Amino acid sequence: MHKNSQAWLFLKPYGEGYKDMSEFKKVCQLSDLINNSGVAALIENQQIALFYVENKVFALSNYDPIGQANVMSRGMVGDLKGELMVASPLQKQHYNLNTGVCMDDEAISIPTFETKIENQSVWVKL
Amino acid sequence: MKQRIVVIGNGMVGHSFLEKLIASEGFENFEVTVFGEEPRKAYDRVYLSSYFSGKTAEDLSLVKPGFYEENGIQLYLKDRVIEIDRTQKTITSESGQKVCYDKLILATGSYPFVPPITGNDRAGCLVYRTIEDLEAIKAAATNGKTGVVVGGGLLGLEAAKALKDLGLDTHVVEFAPRLMPVQLDEGGAGLLKRKIENMGVHVHVSKATQEITDGESCLNKMIFSDGESLETDIVLFSAGIRPRDDLAKQAELTIGPRGGVEVNDQCLTSDPNIYAIGECALHNGMIYGLVAPGYAMAQAVVDQLNLTSANFEGADMSTKLKLMGVDVGSIGDPHGNDESALSYVYENGPEEVYKKIVVSSDGQTLLGAVLVGDAEDFSNLLQIMLNGMALPEHPDSLILPNRDGSGSDLFGPDALPETAQLCSCYDVSKGDIIQSVEAGCCTVSDVKASTQAGTGCGGCVQLVTNVLNNELEKRGVEVNTDLCEHFSHTRQELFHICQVEEIKTFEDLIQKHGRGHGCDICKQTTGNIFASLWNSYALEPDKIPLQDTNDNYLGNMQKDGTYSVIPRVPGGEITPQKLIVLGQVATKYKLYTKVNGGQRIVLFGAQMNDLPAIWKELIDAGFESGQAYAKALRTVKSCVGSTWCRYGLDDSVTMAIDMENRYKGLRSPHKIKMGVSGCTRECAEAQAKDIGLISTEEGWNLYVCGNGGMKPRHADLFATKLTQEEVFRYVDRLLMFYIKTADRLQRTASWLDNLEGGLTYLREVVIQDSLGIGESLEDQMKDLRETYECDWKRAIASPSFTKRFRSFVNVDDKAEQLFVQERGQIRPATEQDKLNGIAVQVKEIA
Numbered sequence: 001m002h003k004n005s006q007a008w009l010f011l012k013p014y015g016e017g018y019k020d021m022s023e024f025k026k027v028c029q030l031s032d033l034i035n036n037s038g039v040a041a042l043i044e045n046q047q048i049a050l051f052y053v054e055n056k057v058f059a060l061s062n063y064d065p066i067g068q069a070n071v072m073s074r075g076m077v078g079d080l081k082g083e084l085m086v087a088s089p090l091q092k093q094h095y096n097l098n099t100g101v102c103m104d105d106e107a108i109s110i111p112t113f114e115t116k117i118e119n120q121s122v123w124v125k126l
Numbered sequence: 127m128k129q130r131i132v133v134i135g136n137g138m139v140g141h142s143f144l145e146k147l148i149a150s151e152g153f154e155n156f157e158v159t160v161f162g163e164e165p166r167k168a169y170d171r172v173y174l175s176s177y178f179s180g181k182t183a184e185d186l187s188l189v190k191p192g193f194y195e196e197n198g199i200q201l202y203l204k205d206r207v208i209e210i211d212r213t214q215k216t217i218t219s220e221s222g223q224k225v226c227y228d229k230l231i232l233a234t235g236s237y238p239f240v241p242p243i244t245g246n247d248r249a250g251c252l253v254y255r256t257i258e259d260l261e262a263i264k265a266a267a268t269n270g271k272t273g274v275v276v277g278g279g280l281l282g283l284e285a286a287k288a289l290k291d292l293g294l295d296t297h298v299v300e301f302a303p304r305l306m307p308v309q310l311d312e313g314g315a316g317l318l319k320r321k322i323e324n325m326g327v328h329v330h331v332s333k334a335t336q337e338i339t340d341g342e343s344c345l346n347k348m349i350f351s352d353g354e355s356l357e358t359d360i361v362l363f364s365a366g367i368r369p370r371d372d373l374a375k376q377a378e379l380t381i382g383p384r385g386g387v388e389v390n391d392q393c394l395t396s397d398p399n400i401y402a403i404g405e406c407a408l409h410n411g412m413i414y415g416l417v418a419p420g421y422a423m424a425q426a427v428v429d430q431l432n433l434t435s436a437n438f439e440g441a442d443m444s445t446k447l448k449l450m451g452v453d454v455g456s457i458g459d460p461h462g463n464d465e466s467a468l469s470y471v472y473e474n475g476p477e478e479v480y481k482k483i484v485v486s487s488d489g490q491t492l493l494g495a496v497l498v499g500d501a502e503d504f505s506n507l508l509q510i511m512l513n514g515m516a517l518p519e520h521p522d523s524l525i526l527p528n529r530d531g532s533g534s535d536l537f538g539p540d541a542l543p544e545t546a547q548l549c550s551c552y553d554v555s556k557g558d559i560i561q562s563v564e565a566g567c568c569t570v571s572d573v574k575a576s577t578q579a580g581t582g583c584g585g586c587v588q589l590v591t592n593v594l595n596n597e598l599e600k601r602g603v604e605v606n607t608d609l610c611e612h613f614s615h616t617r618q619e620l621f622h623i624c625q626v627e628e629i630k631t632f633e634d635l636i637q638k639h640g641r642g643h644g645c646d647i648c649k650q651t652t653g654n655i656f657a658s659l660w661n662s663y664a665l666e667p668d669k670i671p672l673q674d675t676n677d678n679y680l681g682n683m684q685k686d687g688t689y690s691v692i693p694r695v696p697g698g699e700i701t702p703q704k705l706i707v708l709g710q711v712a713t714k715y716k717l718y719t720k721v722n723g724g725q726r727i728v729l730f731g732a733q734m735n736d737l738p739a740i741w742k743e744l745i746d747a748g749f750e751s752g753q754a755y756a757k758a759l760r761t762v763k764s765c766v767g768s769t770w771c772r773y774g775l776d777d778s779v780t781m782a783i784d785m786e787n788r789y790k791g792l793r794s795p796h797k798i799k800m801g802v803s804g805c806t807r808e809c810a811e812a813q814a815k816d817i818g819l820i821s822t823e824e825g826w827n828l829y830v831c832g833n834g835g836m837k838p839r840h841a842d843l844f845a846t847k848l849t850q851e852e853v854f855r856y857v858d859r860l861l862m863f864y865i866k867t868a869d870r871l872q873r874t875a876s877w878l879d880n881l882e883g884g885l886t887y888l889r890e891v892v893i894q895d896s897l898g899i900g901e902s903l904e905d906q907m908k909d910l911r912e913t914y915e916c917d918w919k920r921a922i923a924s925p926s927f928t929k930r931f932r933s934f935v936n937v938d939d940k941a942e943q944l945f946v947q948e949r950g951q952i953r954p955a956t957e958q959d960k961l962n963g964i965a966v967q968v969k970e971i972a
Contacts, residue, residue: 028936036643036671039935050935053643068957069687070941074675078645080611087646089675089683094646 135233136162139404245338270359309456697782724761774804
């Protein structure tokens with residue numbers, strides 16, 4: 001199997017312990033992001049979707065758990081009932097940008113990650 | 127043993143009888159033979175005049191191909207029945223056919239009455255009843271300048287329109303002191319007369335024709351009883367109809383004192399084995415000269431043949447129609463023949479509207495109404511009369527204009543009883559609509575599909591919509607036309623707002639007219655509107671957030687997140703060199719190749735980061751984007767056409783290429799597909815497309831608003847015998863009108879379904895330019911055409927655009943996709959393939 005195959009990710013989601021030990025990593029410049037839209041980043045062999053909305057950066061796993069493909073960064077962002085969301089480009093389910101919870105089926109969610117902006121750089125903590 | 131049924135007459139009612147019989151449960155118990163005197167199968171006489179505005183005899187036909195063969199019905203055309211032998215129970219036809227019957231159905235219809243005037247058989251003296259009559263009129267018109275219609279009733283005015291369409295100086299001569307004397311009162315007829323005169327038709331009332339003789343400047347000269355005279359080439363008699371009862375007379379069936387085969391409530395004649403239906407039948411002293419009562423009679427007979435009890439209890443003669451472009455409605459008894467009746471009249475001189483209602487002396491019930499110039503209240507008033515609904519305290523409020531917006535609920539859908547018939551063409555009641563809602567229908571299109579309501583003349587669509595919305599509301603289904611929670615507007619409204627205020631960014635639009643941040647629905651709609659209005663480019667930074675992923679990366683995203691690449695191949699014509707390039711590119715980037723349903727070659731499995739390189743190679747080889755990722759024109763499918771085909775009548779390939787190049791890149795509410803067939807064998811399946819063209823010997827036939835997809839719909843014949851220039855003009859106007867008025871993601875088919883007035887209205891707007899917007903629609907289409915640019919050519923020309931296709935923002939690594947081999951090509955690996963870990967290959971592109 002290849003080093004960053006999503007099949008592997010699918011079998012072994014990241015555990016809490018791994019997350020706690022992580023530190024913020026500098027990913028890119030703020031100017032690399034597109035306002036009100038998403039891009040994908042590869043951080044420690046993990047595909048992360050970064051969204052720049054309302055002067056804030058949101059980071060979610062790029063993997064769509066329903067469509068089963070690395071596409072979330074290509075979804076459209078907006079808000080539903082006041083909650084910021086991203087719509088999967090495959091089957092159009094909506095996910096809360098803050099929590100990763102699927103707004104159409106709360107049993108499903110996408111891992112989210114902490115972010116910060118410092119000196120025009122984007123940082124993500126896995 | 128099967129029951130032998132013989133039908134005499136193959137007109138609208140006779141055919142309706144056959145259709146109803148076939149649809150009935152016991153059809154297999156019958157053996158059916160039909161005799162028709164005309165040389166062709168049943169056709170639509172109601173729309174006869176459209177024969178002069180482009181419809182062919184074939185278009186007017188009511189008979190589906192294979193109808194008689196598939197149902198085992200024996201049909202004899204051009205073979206008049208000349209004798210009924212009631213004792214032997216046989217009929218004999220002109221050609222000598224002798225057929226036994228168990229039940230005989232007379233559907234012999236009527237003939238036009240020609241007043242006994244000296245000279246009524248001169249050359250140029252004609253009637254208006256059959257397609258053969260129309261052909262005679264057409265022939266006479268080619269040598270003449272002037273035409274006179276004798277008779278100012280419904281049919282006479284239809285005939286006058288036909289003469290006008292033929293370019294003749296047209297007159298109408300009516301014996302009574304007003305037009306449409308049966309249906310209209312004096313005020314209404316007066317206004318109708320003025321309106322028709324304004325269109326250049328001369329109307330003469332209170333005129334009796336005494337004689338027709340040689341003319342000096344024209345073929346004929348009509349001399350009237352008042353001493354005046356009128357020269358004319360054509361004299362068209364339309365002075366009413368007389369029932370065709372000669373055969374019944376010969377068979378000694380009971381005939382009414384003024385003609386017509388007498389029938390009882392079961393439509394039985396004086397012979398218990400012979401029925402009469404339609405315009406030859408005299409029921410309760412009435413001859414019904416409309417098709418709907420004839421259809422009801424046909425149903426009554428079919429029910430009885432199936433051993434179900436059935437009655438024909440008379441029919442309402444209310445009519446609503448457009449006469450030479452003027453709305454006219456007549457309900458019940460508009461003359462107030464009951465002397466104590468009260469009448470209310472509303473007349474608006476400047477706007478040329480006349481309305482009158484007649485109510486009972488106690489003010490409780492509506493007896494009749496006349497509407498000229500504005501017949502919008504027709505269905506409402508008709509329902510009130512038919513259902514005997516109690517009137518409001520001031521009955522005149524029913525016809526007074528509702529200027530302050532109040533009072534519109536005088537008679538809401540709730541007031542109607544469930545038995546109220548909303549659609550008379552298909553006999554659909556309010557109860558039927560309620561049932562369809564209970565069965566899950568939520569939209570007008572759903573209701574149309576499940577009940578057929580509104581799919582005939584279309585006159586009831588507004589009422590059906592009201593009832594539907596009312597029922598939905600009762601069930602707690604909010605009828606909300608808001609696009610989404612961010613905009614309280616429909617797509618159409620947003621389109622107009624953007625156009626009028628020249629809004630070009632989403633921020634601007636949502637700040638002025640919406641709320642919140644937007645969502646996938648309103649953003650995508652807005653992006654689509656900007657593209658339709660301003661040809662805005664999807665990869666501009668402020669447009670990126672508005673694009674669904676297909677538009678955003680200029681490719682169709684497939685299930686594994688890869689994209690497909692579809693270059694434009696106009697008309698499906700491609701050179702061997704270009705085919706080789708497609709093969710080379712597919713090999714180099716390890717793409718799966720397939721010819722798709724629209725005759726285009728698709729390269730599947732392209733990773734996002736490879737798209738610019740792939741397209742660079744394709745564009746260098748002369749390809750351009752096929753916009754297969756967009757709500758836009760996708761393909762124009764064509765057959766081989768006259769260039770190679772033995773049967774092709776015209777060059778369908780060149781036409782398809784011209785169409786595709788003309789409309790390429792055009793953004794619309796939904797994808798658009800077209801087809802061009804070189805002959806009626808229809809190899810391009812043009813009738814399953816939004817726009818379809820079929821070549822005939824006399825030009826192109828244009829079909830509109832069909833589609834495949836989840837709900838397939840055949841396209842409607844829109845216009846015939848067109849030149850290429852006419853095709854372009856009509857399609858320009860139609861598509862632009864669609865783009866401006868359709869809902870979000872509404873295909874042309876459901877757009878047409880929801881268009882009040884349906885196909886007829888669409889023809890008026892597009893062909894007759896009734897709204898006067900034809901030229902501006904053409905200009906807007908021209909602007910879009912002139913600013914067209916290939917999306918991909920533009921994308922690869924700029925690093926800022928191609929940057930967008932990087933797999934990752936932070937590293938140069940490529941996202942990797944897993945594929946397996948199947949039939950010598952790649953396909954996406956399934957989760958199971960990945961779990962098995964076998965036969966999975968990672969694609970590596972140099």
